[in-house]
Amino acid sequence: MPIPHVDAYRAAAPAAALIARIREAWSGPPVRIMEVCGTHTMAIARHGLRAPLAGAVKLISGPGCPVCVTPDGYIDAAVALASRAKITLATFGDMVRVPGSRGSLEQARAAGADVRIVYSPLDAVDLAAAEPDREVVFLGVGFETTAPTVAGAIVTARQRNTRNFSVLSSLRTIPGAMALLAADPAVRIDAFLCPANVSAIIGADAYRPLAERYLLPCVVGGFEPLDILSSVLMILRQKSRGEARVENEYARVATPGGNRRAQALLAEVFEPCDADWRGLGVLPASGLRIAGGYADFDAGRKLGIAVAATPVRSGCRCGDVLKGMIDPPGCPLFGAACTPATPVGPCMVSTEGACAAAFKYGSLA
Amino acid sequence: MCLAIPAQILTLEETRAVVSIGGVTREASVMLLDSAAVGDWVLLHAGFAIEKLDPDEAEKTLALIREMADADPAR
Numbered sequence: 001m002p003i004p005h006v007d008a009y010r011a012a013a014p015a016a017a018l019i020a021r022i023r024e025a026w027s028g029p030p031v032r033i034m035e036v037c038g039t040h041t042m043a044i045a046r047h048g049l050r051a052p053l054a055g056a057v058k059l060i061s062g063p064g065c066p067v068c069v070t071p072d073g074y075i076d077a078a079v080a081l082a083s084r085a086k087i088t089l090a091t092f093g094d095m096v097r098v099p100g101s102r103g104s105l106e107q108a109r110a111a112g113a114d115v116r117i118v119y120s121p122l123d124a125v126d127l128a129a130a131e132p133d134r135e136v137v138f139l140g141v142g143f144e145t146t147a148p149t150v151a152g153a154i155v156t157a158r159q160r161n162t163r164n165f166s167v168l169s170s171l172r173t174i175p176g177a178m179a180l181l182a183a184d185p186a187v188r189i190d191a192f193l194c195p196a197n198v199s200a201i202i203g204a205d206a207y208r209p210l211a212e213r214y215l216l217p218c219v220v221g222g223f224e225p226l227d228i229l230s231s232v233l234m235i236l237r238q239k240s241r242g243e244a245r246v247e248n249e250y251a252r253v254a255t256p257g258g259n260r261r262a263q264a265l266l267a268e269v270f271e272p273c274d275a276d277w278r279g280l281g282v283l284p285a286s287g288l289r290i291a292g293g294y295a296d297f298d299a300g301r302k303l304g305i306a307v308a309a310t311p312v313r314s315g316c317r318c319g320d321v322l323k324g325m326i327d328p329p330g331c332p333l334f335g336a337a338c339t340p341a342t343p344v345g346p347c348m349v350s351t352e353g354a355c356a357a358a359f360k361y362g363s364l365a
Numbered sequence: 366m367c368l369a370i371p372a373q374i375l376t377l378e379e380t381r382a383v384v385s386i387g388g389v390t391r392e393a394s395v396m397l398l399d400s401a402a403v404g405d406w407v408l409l410h411a412g413f414a415i416e417k418l419d420p421d422e423a424e425k426t427l428a429l430i431r432e433m434a435d436a437d438p439a440r
Contacts, residue, residue, distance in 0.1 A: 014434040152396050249426060251422045251426060261398065
């Protein structure tokens with residue numbers, strides 16, 4: 001059975017009509033709309049939505065790719081762990097190629113480290129159960145969409161008494177980063193296209209403080225072309241009326257209050273902590289560390305490994321790309337020293353990164 | 366990494382479901398949902414159903430989009 005309505009959300013005729021409505025809805029200088037979700041970044045590039053909106057709208061890719069905002073120090077800690085005896089490192093596939101200051105997990109694996117790619121954190125729990133003489137460490141990287149799945153794996157490991165499973169958490173929450181960008185006059189954001197699946201967990205109401213405090217229209221939008229175009233139109237209509245409120249275009253999944261069960265699980269397993277975001281610096285209370293009650297599953301405490309702060313690699317301007325200060329081609333390394341085959345910075349490594357999307361699909365008009 | 370995909374629940378036993386993703390089946394956990402039933406469409410992320418997909422809301426949003434696309438810009 002086909003997924004309901006997907007084709008309808010990709011129809012060409014309403015897309016063309018929406019583009020025309022967008023161009024009619026606004027006559028001022030281009031409205032700078034930031035998306036903070038890697039899947040939006042990819043969808044905008046793949047469907048070529050930037051060029052037809054140019055002049056009315058400037059779509060900016062923010063810090064929405066979890067791999068992209070992971071600092072070198074975390075990769076270095078993961079590489080150090082993977083290189084220890086009797087440790088298996090389990091991670092999502094897009095983490096293995098990210099270069100830290102001392103190489104990537106892929107390079108560590110080539111040198112003999114046991115690094116395995118899993119689809120789900122639960123697969124890592126199963127791996128630990130199957131290999132009880134090894135410690136299986138899962139790399140907890142991602143935002144509110146992923147964090148509940150990591151919490152679910154930790155709770156499952158406890159229920160099953162799988163004691164050789166732990167998580168090195170670099171999980172983050174997104175509204176704090178959005179607030180920082182909203183407050184930064186150098187970034188100049190006029191509105192947010194809010195992340196679809198993060199919003200399924202935290203709820204559309206989570207953006208109300210942003211809309212009210214910074215007077216920025218916030219629209220939760222799905223990932224299909226019509227979702228994105230209609231969300232942009234909703235933003236422009238707010239702008240032209242002088243409004244700044246939260247609207248939810250993605251009501252088929254995201255509700256105003258979000259997924260309360262997932263929120264409760266997050267609150268049980270994690271607690272907020274300060275987190276270092278590549279390119280943005282340390283943002284207070286924007287990270288999730290494992291709470292004391294689950295300390296046995298915290299790889300940092302269990303295995304005595306700390307994540308050190310590391311400076312940004314010279315020449316790489318991923319930080320400015322993440323803030324929308326420059327487009328990817330504005331980085332001197334883009335397409336030259338830094339390509340998807342030889343990435344210097346994480347925005348080029350991750351398929352959801354702004355640089356990788358720009359390299360693959362071109363056109364940043 | 367944040368790529369969540371729609372899937373349909375085929376079988377369900379406590380919190381363990383078998384789901385179909387465009388004809389491919391795999392196991393998934395529904396522990397993050399308040400309720401789930403065979404036939405439900407869910408959004409699957411990293412092996413977990415993170416929310417249900419509401420076909421009625423999908424249809425309503427489509428209707429709204431068509432209305433916006435057809436709207437007289439003078440209004």
